């Protein structure tokens with residue numbers, strides 16, 4: 001009998017488990033709209049041309065494979081903070097940002113969670129309802145208590161702004177408020193610039209600490225600057241801000257695990273101390289981060305021509321998703337005779353559409369139509385092609401009614 005008898009079978013991951021189920025299905029019309037990964041119109045994974053070029057340059061340079069410092073590649077840490085806050089942001093010149101390379105968005109969030117657990121014993125994190133499925137796991141495993149603020153209103157398929165503000169107001173002073181910098185996952189619903197200002201007002205009034213998760217910079221609108229506007233507005237108010245970044249989507253570097261955690265502090269001294277502690281947390285967890293993705297990002301951003309190319313490719317990817325969004329809306333509107341208003345599909349931004357399908361309806365999508373998606377009703381439009389929009393519309397309409 002095994003010594004591991006007491007270990008029960010873990011349930012499949014609600015997002016990555018969808019890909020496993022998809023692989024096992026042999027139906028020719030099957031469609032994987034589960035994981036948020038960009039696909040071409042032919043539904044193939046896409047390696048950015050600019051990444052291929054950067055890779056080639058790296059190979060030619062033949063750099064060594066020595067360990068990186070615990071905090072990561074210096075050139076990467078510099079450009080990642082520049083990209084997020086803007087290179088001429090005073091917080092950078094004043095050395096008030098603690099930046100540490102992380103294992104993509106997830107690993108960066110995990111470092112911040114560990115920092116909160118260690119130094120804010122009564123610290124509580126507020127996350128949106130709903131949110132990206134892994135947020136709860138990250139804070140649970142880091143032993144950081146969390147609760148939810150209202151975000152999605154099923155009646156309007158839009159933002160429950162009043163509920164959101166009321167819940168942030170009601171949270172204990174000094175709570176960490178987790179915000180999606182742009183392209184909210186899973187709803188695709190972002191606050192307007194005016195609403196962001198009010199959110200910042202309330203967070204400031206309550207002495208809360210804004211904690212941004214920005215996994216789609218450049219991918220929502222096609223512009224790196226526009227997508228960082230929310231984060232920059234909070235920083236411009238002089239607030240201390242935490243921000244976790246990911247290059248999985250905007251550079252298609254999913255498997256390279258490249259991202260960063262940034263803590264904007266009110267003094268360079270505090271930033272230096274925070275950075276030292278982030279390194280102390282990282283060391284026994286994974287020692288130091290991988291180098292390849294960091295070099296790719298640093299080389300692309302550090303080279304004017306490559307940077308321009310990246311921006312163009314990002315615009316192309318964001319544009320393809322927008323086209324698919326329009327086609328899906330058109331297909332739903334023309335095929336559905338029930339009078340249902342499908343305009344929410346157009347209002348949402350980023351990779352996803354939150355369909356409002358409940359669990360049973362999602363099961364119908366998968367079991368009858370071979371459309372794989374998460375059970376919260378989210379579909380990844382990045383995994384959809386123009387050619388498949390009509391089929392998907394048929395599946396959605398059949399499942400709704």
Ligand code: PLP
Nearest residue numbers: 104105106132185213215246248
């Ligand atoms: N945060 C959000 C909201 C996400 O949607 C994702 C990826 O789907 C991540 C973080 C982190 O992804 P990764 O760890 O691949 O960077």
